[in-house]
Amino acid sequence: VPRFGHGSRVPGWDEAVDLEKPPAPVPDPTTTPVPDELRIAIEEAMAKYPDRRSAVMPALHAAQQVHGWCSPEAFEQVAAVMQVTPAYLISVATFYDMYKMRPQPVNDVFVCTNISCSLLGADEFLEEMKAAAGDGAYVRSSECLGACDIAPMASVNGEYVGPLEQGDAEKIMEDLRAGRPVLEDKQLRYRRCADPGVAEGAEEWSPPPAQKARADTAGLGEGDTVDRPGGTAAIEVPREQADEDDQ
Amino acid sequence: MKILFDGIDEPGLGTLEVYERRGGYQPLRKALGSSTEEILNQISESEIRGRGGAGFQMGKKASFLPHGHMEKYLVCNADESEPGTFKDRELMQKNPHLLIEGIVISAYATEISSAFIYIRGEYAHQADILEAAVAEARDAGYVGERILDSDFSLTLVVHRGAGAYICGEETGLLDSLEGKRGSPRLKPPFPAIEGLYHGPTLINNVETLCAVPHIIRMGGEEYAKIGTEGSTGTKLVSVSGDVQRPGNYEVDLGIPSRQLIYDLAGGPPDGREVKFWFPGGSSAPVLTADDLDVPYDFDSLSKAGSMLGSGAIIVVDDSHSVLEVAMKVAKFYAHESCGKCAPCREGTNWTVKMLERIQSGEATPMDLDIMASVQEQIIGNCLCVLGDAMAMPIGSMVEKFRDELEAEIEAARERAEAAPLEGVIPLGVADEHAGPMPVH
Numbered sequence: 001v002p003r004f005g006h007g008s009r010v011p012g013w014d015e016a017v018d019l020e021k022p023p024a025p026v027p028d029p030t031t032t033p034v035p036d037e038l039r040i041a042i043e044e045a046m047a048k049y050p051d052r053r054s055a056v057m058p059a060l061h062a063a064q065q066v067h068g069w070c071s072p073e074a075f076e077q078v079a080a081v082m083q084v085t086p087a088y089l090i091s092v093a094t095f096y097d098m099y100k101m102r103p104q105p106v107n108d109v110f111v112c113t114n115i116s117c118s119l120l121g122a123d124e125f126l127e128e129m130k131a132a133a134g135d136g137a138y139v140r141s142s143e144c145l146g147a148c149d150i151a152p153m154a155s156v157n158g159e160y161v162g163p164l165e166q167g168d169a170e171k172i173m174e175d176l177r178a179g180r181p182v183l184e185d186k187q188l189r190y191r192r193c194a195d196p197g198v199a200e201g202a203e204e205w206s207p208p209p210a211q212k213a214r215a216d217t218a219g220l221g222e223g224d225t226v227d228r229p230g231g232t233a234a235i236e237v238p239r240e241q242a243d244e245d246d247q
Numbered sequence: 248m249k250i251l252f253d254g255i256d257e258p259g260l261g262t263l264e265v266y267e268r269r270g271g272y273q274p275l276r277k278a279l280g281s282s283t284e285e286i287l288n289q290i291s292e293s294e295i296r297g298r299g300g301a302g303f304q305m306g307k308k309a310s311f312l313p314h315g316h317m318e319k320y321l322v323c324n325a326d327e328s329e330p331g332t333f334k335d336r337e338l339m340q341k342n343p344h345l346l347i348e349g350i351v352i353s354a355y356a357t358e359i360s361s362a363f364i365y366i367r368g369e370y371a372h373q374a375d376i377l378e379a380a381v382a383e384a385r386d387a388g389y390v391g392e393r394i395l396d397s398d399f400s401l402t403l404v405v406h407r408g409a410g411a412y413i414c415g416e417e418t419g420l421l422d423s424l425e426g427k428r429g430s431p432r433l434k435p436p437f438p439a440i441e442g443l444y445h446g447p448t449l450i451n452n453v454e455t456l457c458a459v460p461h462i463i464r465m466g467g468e469e470y471a472k473i474g475t476e477g478s479t480g481t482k483l484v485s486v487s488g489d490v491q492r493p494g495n496y497e498v499d500l501g502i503p504s505r506q507l508i509y510d511l512a513g514g515p516p517d518g519r520e521v522k523f524w525f526p527g528g529s530s531a532p533v534l535t536a537d538d539l540d541v542p543y544d545f546d547s548l549s550k551a552g553s554m555l556g557s558g559a560i561i562v563v564d565d566s567h568s569v570l571e572v573a574m575k576v577a578k579f580y581a582h583e584s585c586g587k588c589a590p591c592r593e594g595t596n597w598t599v600k601m602l603e604r605i606q607s608g609e610a611t612p613m614d615l616d617i618m619a620s621v622q623e624q625i626i627g628n629c630l631c632v633l634g635d636a637m638a639m640p641i642g643s644m645v646e647k648f649r650d651e652l653e654a655e656i657e658a659a660r661e662r663a664e665a666a667p668l669e670g671v672i673p674l675g676v677a678d679e680h681a682g683p684m685p686v687h
Binding site for chain 2: 051053054057061077094095096113116120126135146148149151160188192193195196197198
């Protein structure tokens with residue numbers, strides 16, 4: 001059994017804690033510096049709910065975005081704006097998987113290792129991914145990410161990609177290093193519905209498309225491509241072929 | 248029959264323009280022109296059962312809410328975390344306005360003026376799409392103050408979760424939405440009486456709410472004609488695992504399960520057979536190849552000893568062992584247990600440990616009886632059904648695949664006996680460099 005500090009089986013229980021110190025009070029907003037963007041994000045979130053405490057989760061998301069992880073400083077700043085104790089925020093943050101309680105590399109790679117993905121080789125891919133990433137990405141296994149249709153899959157900085165094969169781990173790291181969209185031909189957002197009945201009905205309905213078929217154009221006008229960097233590829237058309245079509 | 252998936256792949260369906268061109272928001276206009284009782288009646292007449300897992304009739308749930316104007320809330324449960332389920336993701340990503348329209352109509356029918364969509368944090372792309380769509384709908388006057396110049400107003404907020412399976416449980420979700428740890432609450436009082444911020448709350452799954460505009464468009468009675476008696480309407484079924492064409496399929500409830508797994512999803516890879524399958528997400532007791540002809544609807548599946556749950560079929564073929572899948576299931580629930588109730592917190596952990604004993608060769612066949620009894624002691628003894636959700640599939644695996652698990656125990660024991668133990672000095676071999684026993 002792995003043992004941590006003081007023979008405990010729970011890691012980190014005694015870290016960054018001074019038992020002599022009185023509990024942290026609600027920070028004074030006048031003396032706690034908070035970056036403007038974070039303050040605005042939190043105040044906007046608080047305005048949306050009947051009870052300001054409902055904004056704890058969006059506020060922590062915003063703080064993590066600014067600080068890279070839920071650092072003691074981040075808790076202090078959120079607590080100052082929301083007027084709650086830092087301990088309350090920590091109690092919430094430790095409950096959920098997506099708040100990072102330790103500093104991690106900038107890029108996240110969450111590999112789903114739940115039933116459907118592991119049946120199709122996700123555990124092997126996770127090992128491959130860990131080896132390929134080294135210190136370049138925060139790689140961890142995740143519970144079902146809700147994309148079993150592209151199993152085995154991973155969420156790379158929030159972008160769902162799959163089905164993954166041997167060798168894709170290297171490609172993911174190459175794309176991340178180059179700052180390109182990750183595994184563009186395997187992104188979930190370009191995937192068509194599997195139901196054969198849908199494709200038949202769609203032809204009757206759809207007018208000749210003015211632009212390449214895109215399934216994710218919510219809230220965007222014609223020609224807008226701001227939702228993602230990189231070229232626009234058609235659904236399920238390999239990138240090379242899509243480029244040819246353009247010319 | 249395609250209702251929810253009608254034209255789902257049409258380019259730009261997520262925009263208001265295309266959605267309106269296809270007849271979108273007409274049901275809302277129709278609803279606002281009728282009385283709230285009339286709309287609630289239509290929903291009740293459709294007999295639509297909740298698509299999230301419990302299968303409770305939406306009309307009944309909505310009718311439990313107190314009448315009149317007060318601080319009432321509508322919460323859309325988009326925390327789709329049940330392993331194997333991905334239907335809501337496709338709906339929200341490709342047709343966000345359908346969900347918004349469903350929420351507005353349901354809120355109108357129950358005189359609610361504040362609604363929330365609780366979407367799981369991992370669905371960042373889908374949450375962005377929903378937020379953009381809500382802003383579009385607000386600008387067009389479908390959400391907000393005095394919707395379409397009627398007296399009805401509704402605020403709609405998209406709330407992102409942060410990765411916790413338990414927040415898909417309705418009371419855990421409410422606590423999470425109030426900004427706390429997502430621990431389930433004691434029921435009763437049920438959320439319809441006392442829920443979010445202590446107000447009466449209607450909680451429904453994405454797919455259920457998405458069906459509402461279609462129910463209003465077709466009329467409740469007409470909708471009830473689809474499917475079977477007791478399981479009306481169409482259902483999105485997520486098929487995954489060892490099948491050739493995994494994905495979401497919209498089917499009329501009551502079609503044979505074999506048709507879903509073989510005709511639509513292509514069945515297991517060539518040369519493989521279905522060994523067992525989860526009919527309703529990983530929380531449902533497993534069924535075997537003998538049960539493939541069970542009609543896919545709420546009542547038939549519960550008669551067969553399982554449940555429809557969230558409508559997610561996970562197929563496991565004969566190249567995988569039961570133990571391997573049982574381990575995944577148990578570890579998932581042990582990780583996701585919130586720790587509030589002892590039977591679930593301890594039971595899920597002990598089940599993992601006992602399965603590990605089988606793998607390492609330390610188990611005896613008696614362990615299977617103990618494991619089965621642990622499952623029995625979890626069921627019905629906790630505030631929520633997370634523990635039950637592990638106990639039911641594990642219990643069914645022990646029951647249906649006992650022979651295989653016993654063989655596995657024996658094989659692992661033989662493997663362990665054959666392997667030399669690490670770090671043990673054989674008897675009679677003296678280590679002259681070894682000093683006296685260290686004293687701690």
